Amino acid sequence: MIFMLAIVLHSMGSFCSRQKPYNEADAEENEQAEEIERRIARETKAEQHIHKLLLLGAGESGKSTIFKQIKLLFQTGFDEAELRSYTSVIHANVYQTIKILFDGAKELTQNESDSSKYVVSCENKDVGEKLSDIGSRLDYPYLTKEIANEIKTLWNDAAIQEAYSRGNILQVPDCAQYFMENLERLSETDYVPTKEDVLYARVRTTGVVEIQFSPVGESRKSGEVYRLYDVGGQRNERRKWIHLFEGVRAVIFCAAISEYDQMLFEDETKNRMMETKELFDWVLKQACFEKTSFMLFLNKFDIFEQKVQKVPLNVCEWFKDYQPMASGKQEVEHAYEFVKKKFEELYFQSTKPERVDRVFKIYRTTALDQKLVKKTFKLVDETLRRRNLIEAGLL
Amino acid sequence: MPQYQQPPSWRLEGGGQILDLETAVKDGILGGGGGGGGLGGAAGEKVDLKKMIEELEPVEDVPSVFICPISLEPMVDPVTLCTGQTYERSNILKWLSMGHLTCPTTMQELWDDAVTPNRTLHQLIHAWFSQRYLHFKKRSEDVQGRAAELLETLKKVKGQARVQALKELQKMVVNHSSVQNTVADSGGIALLTSLLGPFTSHAVGSEAIGILVNLSLDSEAMANLMQPAKISLVVDMLNEGTIDTKINCTRLIEMLMGEKDFRSEIVSSLSLLAGLMRLAKDRRHPNGTLAGLSLLKTICSHERVRGLIVSVGAVSQLVELLPNLSHEYLELALRILDDLSTIPEGRVALKDCPQTIPNAVRLLMRVSESCTRYALSILWAVCKLAPDECASLAVEAGLAAKLLLVIQSGCSPELKQRSAELLKLCSLNYTATLFISKCKLTRTIQ
Numbered sequence: 001m002i003f004m005l006a007i008v009l010h011s012m013g014s015f016c017s018r019q020k021p022y023n024e025a026d027a028e029e030n031e032q033a034e035e036i037e038r039r040i041a042r043e044t045k046a047e048q049h050i051h052k053l054l055l056l057g058a059g060e061s062g063k064s065t066i067f068k069q070i071k072l073l074f075q076t077g078f079d080e081a082e083l084r085s086y087t088s089v090i091h092a093n094v095y096q097t098i099k100i101l102f103d104g105a106k107e108l109t110q111n112e113s114d115s116s117k118y119v120v121s122c123e124n125k126d127v128g129e130k131l132s133d134i135g136s137r138l139d140y141p142y143l144t145k146e147i148a149n150e151i152k153t154l155w156n157d158a159a160i161q162e163a164y165s166r167g168n169i170l171q172v173p174d175c176a177q178y179f180m181e182n183l184e185r186l187s188e189t190d191y192v193p194t195k196e197d198v199l200y201a202r203v204r205t206t207g208v209v210e211i212q213f214s215p216v217g218e219s220r221k222s223g224e225v226y227r228l229y230d231v232g233g234q235r236n237e238r239r240k241w242i243h244l245f246e247g248v249r250a251v252i253f254c255a256a257i258s259e260y261d262q263m264l265f266e267d268e269t270k271n272r273m274m275e276t277k278e279l280f281d282w283v284l285k286q287a288c289f290e291k292t293s294f295m296l297f298l299n300k301f302d303i304f305e306q307k308v309q310k311v312p313l314n315v316c317e318w319f320k321d322y323q324p325m326a327s328g329k330q331e332v333e334h335a336y337e338f339v340k341k342k343f344e345e346l347y348f349q350s351t352k353p354e355r356v357d358r359v360f361k362i363y364r365t366t367a368l369d370q371k372l373v374k375k376t377f378k379l380v381d382e383t384l385r386r387r388n389l390i391e392a393g394l395l
Numbered sequence: 396m397p398q399y400q401q402p403p404s405w406r407l408e409g410g411g412q413i414l415d416l417e418t419a420v421k422d423g424i425l426g427g428g429g430g431g432g433g434l435g436g437a438a439g440e441k442v443d444l445k446k447m448i449e450e451l452e453p454v455e456d457v458p459s460v461f462i463c464p465i466s467l468e469p470m471v472d473p474v475t476l477c478t479g480q481t482y483e484r485s486n487i488l489k490w491l492s493m494g495h496l497t498c499p500t501t502m503q504e505l506w507d508d509a510v511t512p513n514r515t516l517h518q519l520i521h522a523w524f525s526q527r528y529l530h531f532k533k534r535s536e537d538v539q540g541r542a543a544e545l546l547e548t549l550k551k552v553k554g555q556a557r558v559q560a561l562k563e564l565q566k567m568v569v570n571h572s573s574v575q576n577t578v579a580d581s582g583g584i585a586l587l588t589s590l591l592g593p594f595t596s597h598a599v600g601s602e603a604i605g606i607l608v609n610l611s612l613d614s615e616a617m618a619n620l621m622q623p624a625k626i627s628l629v630v631d632m633l634n635e636g637t638i639d640t641k642i643n644c645t646r647l648i649e650m651l652m653g654e655k656d657f658r659s660e661i662v663s664s665l666s667l668l669a670g671l672m673r674l675a676k677d678r679r680h681p682n683g684t685l686a687g688l689s690l691l692k693t694i695c696s697h698e699r700v701r702g703l704i705v706s707v708g709a710v711s712q713l714v715e716l717l718p719n720l721s722h723e724y725l726e727l728a729l730r731i732l733d734d735l736s737t738i739p740e741g742r743v744a745l746k747d748c749p750q751t752i753p754n755a756v757r758l759l760m761r762v763s764e765s766c767t768r769y770a771l772s773i774l775w776a777v778c779k780l781a782p783d784e785c786a787s788l789a790v791e792a793g794l795a796a797k798l799l800l801v802i803q804s805g806c807s808p809e810l811k812q813r814s815a816e817l818l819k820l821c822s823l824n825y826t827a828t829l830f831i832s833k834c835k836l837t838r839t840i841q
Contacts, residue, residue, distance in 0.1 A: 337623045341664075348665045353708045356669055361631060364593060375594045382596055386635060 050212065050225045051384065052247055056283055057254035058276045059233035059265055060174070062299040064205050065367035066254065067230040068198060073374050074213040078198060086193045089201045090179065090186060091143040097176045098151050099135025102128040104170035105163040120159045127154055148187035155180045168262045168311075174303065175200040199368050205232040208244065215381050224385060235266050238279075245286060250293040250359075250384060253280060254367075257339050258303035260316035273316045277346060284350040293359035293387060295380050296343060301336070302366045308335045318342060336364065359387055444521050445471050447528040454527065461520045464500050465490065469524070473516045477507040481516060535573045542567055542574045546583050549590070557590075561602035568609045575610055584616045591625045600632050601640040608646045617654045620647070626661055634670040638680045645671070645686040652693055659697040668694070669707045675728075676716055684720070688727040695734040705735055710744035717754045722762050729758070729769035736776035746777050752789050759797040764806055771801070771810065775817055786821040794821060795834040 055063040071077065108118040120128055127150045134140065141147070154160055164172065178200050179186065186197075193201070209230045229244055231237060259272035280296075283289065309327075313319040313335055319342065325334045340362055347360055361383060363376050448454070448469050463470045463483035472484040478498040482490075487499075487510060496505050545564045549557060567574045578584065587603045595603075612620070619625070633644035648667075651657060662668075671694075674687030691709070694700055713728050720728055735741035745751045755770040755777075774794065778785045794817075801814040822830045 333623065344665050348669065348707060353712075356707075357673065359635070360666070362627075379594065379596065382598075383635065386597060 050227050051249035053226050053228045054244055054248050054251050055228065055230045055254065056241065056251055056279075057233055058256075058272060058279055059204070059235075060202075060259075061233055061254040061256045061276065062297070062365075062367040063230055063233060063252075063254045064203070065199055066252065066297070066299075066365075066373065067209065067211070067228065069367060069370060069373040070213060070228055070377070071211055072195060072370065073377070074215050075211060078195065080192065083193050083195075083198060086198050086201050087191060088140070089203050090193055090197055092140050093173065093175055093200075093202050094143060094151065094179050094183070094186065095131070095135045095140045097173060097179065098154060099132045100170055100172055101160050101163050101176075102132045102154065104166070104172070105159050107170075108163060108166065117162045118159050120154075120157055124154050124157045124160075143187045145187050148183045152180070152183050155183075171263075171265055171268075173202050174258075174300070175202050195370075196368075199370075204234065205230060206237060207232065208240065215377065224381065224388075235264075245288045248289065248292050250295055250380070251283065251289065252295045252297060252380070253283060254297045254299050255280065255343070256300040256303075257298045257336075258300040258307055260313060260319060261307070261311050271316055273318055277318055280343070281346060281350045284347065289358075290355055291358055293384065294347070294361075295383075296347075296360070296362045297365045297367075297376070298336075298340065298343070298362060299365045299367050301364050302368070304336070305332050308332055313338065359383060444517075444524060447524045451524065451527055451531055454524075458523065460516070461523065470516070470520060473513040473520070474510040475513045476510060477505055478503050481513050484510065484512075535571070538567055538571045539573055539577045542577045542583075543581055546578065546581055546586060549586060558598045558602060561599065561606065565602055565605045565609075568606050578606070579610060584610060584612060585619075588616060588619050588625070591620075591628050593624045593628070595628055597632060597635060600628055601636050601643075604629065604632065604640070604643050604647055608643045608650070612650065614654065614656070617651055618656060621651055621654075621657070621661055623661075626664070630664055630667045630670065633674070634666060638677075638683050641670075641674055641683060642686045645674070645690045649690055649693060659699050662694050662697070663700050663703055665703060665707055668700075668704050668709065672707060672709050672712050676712060678719065681721070681724075684724060685727075688724055688731070692727050692731050692734075695731050698737075701735055701738050702740055704731075705738065705740045705744050710735055710741060711748040711750075714745070714748045714750045714754055717750075717758065725758065725762055726765050726769070729766055729773070733769040733772045736773050742776050742780045745773060746780050746785060751777060752785060752794075753792045756789060756792045756794045756797055759794075760800045760804065764810070767801060767806065768810055771813055771817065775813065778817065778820055782820060783824065787824060790821050790825070790830075790833050793833075795830065799834055 055066060057063050102120070105118045105120055109115040112118065131147075131151060131154065163170065164176070167176070182197075185191065210227055212225065212227045214225045226249075231241055231244070255276045256272070259276070262272045264270045264272055264275055284294070309331065312324065313322040319338065322335070322338050324331060343362060348356070351358075351360075361380075363379070365376055366372055448471065454469070457469050461469050463473075463486055464480070465482055465486040468483070470481070470483045473481045474484045474487060475481045476487065476498050478501050480498050480500050482499070490499060491508065496508065497503060498505060542564060545560050545567075548560045549564075552560065564574075564578070568578060578587075584607070587607055590599060590603050607620075620629075629644050629647060633641050636644070648662065652662070668691075671687045671691050674683045675691065677683050677687075691704070695704060710732065713732055717725065717728060732745070736745055752774065755774050758770045759767050761767075774789060778789060798814045798818045798821075802811050802818075804811075825833070
């Protein structure tokens with residue numbers, strides 16, 4: 001019993017000692033904790049000056065191309081190692097393209113009424129089968145001169161060209177023509193991709209990628225600091241988007257306006273433009289974007305320009321009330337204005353009156369054109385900086 | 396930039412002598428033999444003097460001895476009476492011809508009705524204005540020269556330099572009418588218009604617009620500005636700019652809407668309409684409110700755009716704005732709402748907005764006959780659409796009493812007629828006694 005009392009007294013004693021100013025070990029611990037708190041506070045403050053930009057949009061709308069362009073424009077660009085890392089991707093694109101075309105031609109012979117024009121000529125048939133086979137493997141062989149020549153011959157086959165003209169129903173990637181035309185260069189033994197090759201290279205983004213950059217102003221002074229996030233656009237990727245939605249300064253929504261006659265990769269019964277429409281609507285209604293600025297990039301204008309003169313806009317249900325007015329360049333402009341108005345209409349329909357004050361601007365882009373992207377981004381930057389000043393009450 | 400110097404304490408030059416005005420007037424030295432001459436010379440100078448005075452108007456700090464006591468204007472042909480007082484010839488002759496035989500300032504009776512031309516004073520006045528005129532002309536030329544320089548600069552530079560040149564040019568255009576001509580004559584308008592496009596920065600665009608609204612634009616320039624890409628830019632700036640930029644944009648669009656080639660698709664932009672509503676609602680800037688409402692009214696006159704205006708929620712926003720508007724703007728807002736009530740979506744929006752009826756009733760017989768007319772028309776539209784619902788709401792808000800006021804007032808007959816019809820419509824659901832009690836004008840309703 002006395003023993004127990006001793007223990008109690010002892011613990012009482014140590015209890016009392018804790019009331020006195022800290023002993024050394026505790027002091028160090030507290031010092032560390034305070035230092036960590038200070039660091040967290042500093043970094044949080046620093047983070048507040050970093051503006052978060054989010055690239056959103058359906059699959060193949062051009063988000064990653066914009067991402068690459070920003071990298072080229074405002075960071076150190078691609079060094080040789082990075083350029084080389086794209087070689088396998090580019091070669092893969094070549095194999096995938098020719099496979100899609102060959103298999104597509106076969107499909108068209110079975111389903112189309114005038115099937116004869118999709119029948120590949122005898123000399124090319126075997127080559128076609130071989131290439132289709134390569135294209136279905138997980139690993140592609142290096143693109144040698146030999147294979148490149150075979151691909152070239154097949155590409156020039158009338159049937160394949162016919163299939164290419166029906167590219168909108170076959171899921172032919174937009175980079176097809178560019179790579180086919182450059183096969184010789186791509187198959188050099190010491191081939192190092194150019195910047196342009198890299199911009200055209202097509203990889204389906206999965207997950208999230210980010211870069212931090214600061215657009216340098218005219219006076220060489222550094223501008224705002226931006227952190228740009230790129231995401232995958234296909235349906236299965238979109239559930240990962242929600243994790244990025246907090247604290248976003250601006251959403252750059254990419255919509256490929258040339259897609260009005262194409263179907264989704266992940267669902268060939270759905271028109272891509274309709275998908276984009278629904279996606280944009282969904283994004284606009286997100287609660288966390290109440291005060292976020294929206295920059296709508298109507299992308300792939302170069303392809304749109306060519307297509308709109310051959311394929312009428314009304315093949316897409318959303319554009320069914322379109323009426324052509326003129327022809328040539330005027331018609332392109334007229335068609336573009338129509339599409340723009342449709343998106344504008346959608347914005348106002350999907351935006352509650354209280355939110356109508358957020359910034360909403362539409363830009364015509366061709367993501368592959370570096371000069372244009374630079375000019376466009378300059379305007380985006382100016383708008384965001386003005387917005388900051390207005391919100392700070394300085395304008 | 397050349398500094399505009401104040402004219403130095405001026406001197407009379409001529410006859411090899413340089414005299415200071417202060418000294419000349421004080422000592423009574425008649426200076427400058429050069430201006431002297433016979434009547435012919437004086438007459439010639441008089442014409443010039445008149446032209447100079449006109450061009451220089453308004454002139455400050457004209458020496459008081461040069462001013463005619465009758466008209467308080469500078470004298471072009473000073474004549475002196477026997478009392479020694481000097482007046483403008485035409486004024487004193489008129490005075491005398493009315494039968495007065497006194498000197499207007501001294502009130503003395505005139506012993507001699509002769510008027511003597513005061514050549515000395517005339518020369519002094521002429522010399523004084525000549526010097527001012529020379530300075531003015533030189534300054535104009537300076538300014539015009541500078542403007543031409545700036546236009547050349549604009550063709551070459553970009554970025555910040557371009558913005559600076561535009562800023563300077565804008566100030567000059569606003570302050571000197573001569574510059575407006577210079578800009579128009581040297582192809583400046585086409586140049587400025589060419590600066591506007593899809594990639595124009597806000598800084599450049601806002602300055603260019605600031606200059607263009609101060610110039611008179613011909614049809615070609617207007618047609619050029621009506622291109623969709625340029626209009627988009629103007630709409631963007633209207634949404635994002637400072638209050639001055641916003642007002643300039645509305646002015647420019649109003650100018651374009653006056654053109655005969657104008658098509659209503661140009662203003663069929665939801666962003667434009669939403670931006671105008673935002674401008675109209677901005678309490679901090681009444682001139683912005685005026686600009687926004689005026690342009691909306693002009694746009695509303697195009698029937699095809701009315702549906703779009705309703706779709707941006709303009710109806711409820713305008714109705715809610717009514718109590719806060721000063722009288723000058725009420726008529727504009729009510730006119731817009733009245734125009735919108737002519738389309739079905741407009742009527743529905745008016746009915747759905749809970750403030751429509753109370754605000755409209757309150758405005759009857761409150762401000763002006765036009766306002767009453769518009770408010771009545773709006774109430775008609777709403778009550779016609781849903782008589783059961785709205786008529787009772789209106790009556791509760793005191794409509795009946797107000798309508799009686801209209802009928803008893805000095806308003807136009809057709810307004811009274813409409814009021815009577817509306818009164819009848821509203822009374823349908825009430826018994827006679829109950830309705831009469833609703834017609835009393837109580838303090839709260841007023």
